[in-house]
Amino acid sequence: MTDGFAVEVLHLTKHYGRRTVVDGLRMRIPTGAVAGFVGPNGAGKTTTLRMLLGLVRPSAGEGSVLGAPLTRPQRYLPRVGALIENPALYPGLSGEHNLAVLAALGGHDRSRIPEVLAEAGLTGRGGDAFRTYSLGMKQRLAIAAALLADPDLLVLDEPTNGLDPAGIQQMRELVRTLARRPGDGRVRTVLISSHLLSEVEQICDWIVVMEHGRSVYHGPIDGLMAAGGRSVLLRPQHPDHLGAMAELTTGRNLSVRRDGDRLRVDLPPSVPGERGDQRYLDAESAMDAVLAELNRDAFAAGITLVEITPVRVSLEERYQSLVGGSAVDHAPGTSPVAGVSRELEGTR
Numbered sequence: 001m002t003d004g005f006a007v008e009v010l011h012l013t014k015h016y017g018r019r020t021v022v023d024g025l026r027m028r029i030p031t032g033a034v035a036g037f038v039g040p041n042g043a044g045k046t047t048t049l050r051m052l053l054g055l056v057r058p059s060a061g062e063g064s065v066l067g068a069p070l071t072r073p074q075r076y077l078p079r080v081g082a083l084i085e086n087p088a089l090y091p092g093l094s095g096e097h098n099l100a101v102l103a104a105l106g107g108h109d110r111s112r113i114p115e116v117l118a119e120a121g122l123t124g125r126g127g128d129a130f131r132t133y134s135l136g137m138k139q140r141l142a143i144a145a146a147l148l149a150d151p152d153l154l155v156l157d158e159p160t161n162g163l164d165p166a167g168i169q170q171m172r173e174l175v176r177t178l179a180r181r182p183g184d185g186r187v188r189t190v191l192i193s194s195h196l197l198s199e200v201e202q203i204c205d206w207i208v209v210m211e212h213g214r215s216v217y218h219g220p221i222d223g224l225m226a227a228g229g230r231s232v233l234l235r236p237q238h239p240d241h242l243g244a245m246a247e248l249t250t251g252r253n254l255s256v257r258r259d260g261d262r263l264r265v266d267l268p269p270s271v272p273g274e275r276g277d278q279r280y281l282d283a284e285s286a287m288d289a290v291l292a293e294l295n296r297d298a299f300a301a302g303i304t305l306v307e308i309t310p311v312r313v314s315l316e317e318r319y320q321s322l323v324g325g326s327a328v329d330h331a332p333g334t335s336p337v338a339g340v341s342r343e344l345e346g347t348r
């Protein structure tokens with residue numbers, strides 16, 4: 001396990017009975033990143049966060065958090081703050097008083113209360129009774145509580161869940177600021193989970209995309225776009241050939257969807273070349289190589305392609321193709337033919 005990563009896991013696995021909910025997960029989160037854990041419901045995000053927090057024991061795998069092994073959570077948990085289950089807060093007590101109770105329970109310094117209230121955007125409201133708070137304020141008080149330990153790693157599970165649009169916006173702005181620790185400039189890493197890519201895109205600089213307990217991408221958020229920002233539209237002369245062409249494409253391990261009388265093929269950042277799994281480094285030549293291969297395959301199968309159009313892909317589309325279309329509805333007029341998830345690792 002290397003320095004420079006606040007979280008690093010390898011082959012992390014969790015079985016519940018015969019169900020595997022986290023399946024050989026491999027990911028790294030750089031120190032100081034605001035990292036987004038994104039994936040459809042049931043992808044295993046919460047279970048992974050719970051394993052990182054020592055709340056659930058992994059069935060297999062290894063890892064480290066803040067440089068200490070996952071098997072020794074007591075070594076790193078004092079430097080971790082988390083909002084994964086709502087803390088028990090007393091409705092009749094003020095925000096400040098609630099924090100004082102939690103500080104006493106957790107052995108934290110009470111003098112940090114004004115600072116954490118400020119960090120959570122609750123300055124001036126700390127004296128009000130908790131029950132008078134809006135849902136967004138309650139959520140921010142829970143974050144203030146997680147900040148009491150001045151953590152090096154802050155873990156927030158779906159922090160915008162249940163909030164109204166104004167509350168969501170305030171929470172997003174807050175999360176963005178949390179990695180910039182006030183005062184001494186020490187680095188803090190923030191890990192949030194969300195099922196919305198658009199949210200993660202606005203808040204985070206690092207992304208882990210999960211599907212069926214695996215990471216299908218982890219790396220810089222720009223990398224998801226750069227890595228897979230290209231598709232190609234193929235139109236056979238005869239629409240009857242769409243199925244056969246789709247099979248040829250999936251045979252090359254590419255993800256393909258039907259789009260009217262055309263097929264839309266997503267190009268990964270590095271693709272199997274003619275010589276086994278040779279990796280192409282240059283996106284343009286990789287694209288050219290794939291197009292040439294598909295064209296040759298089509299010709300050999302007696303299929304005439306009358307259109308081959310390269311297109312750029314939005315991050316949202318890229319996410320859809322990575323999670324096999326299970327996270328977001330397909331655009332009108334398109335339907336999944338096959339979704340091939342592949343593990344892509346971004347680099348910095």
Ligand SMILES: Nc1ncnc2c1ncn2[C@@H]1O[C@H](COP(=O)(O)OP(=O)(O)OP(=O)(O)O)[C@@H](O)[C@H]1O
Binds near residue numbers: 021040043047048195
């Ligand atoms: N204690 C448990 N016992 C059995 N199954 C569980 C347990 N906890 C979670 N699961 C199952 O594991 C799967 C992954 O759940 P998890 O909550 O980690 O997913 P998630 O990605 O966080 O999804 P969501 O966004 O819906 O919370 C789900 O199918 C869930 O039902």
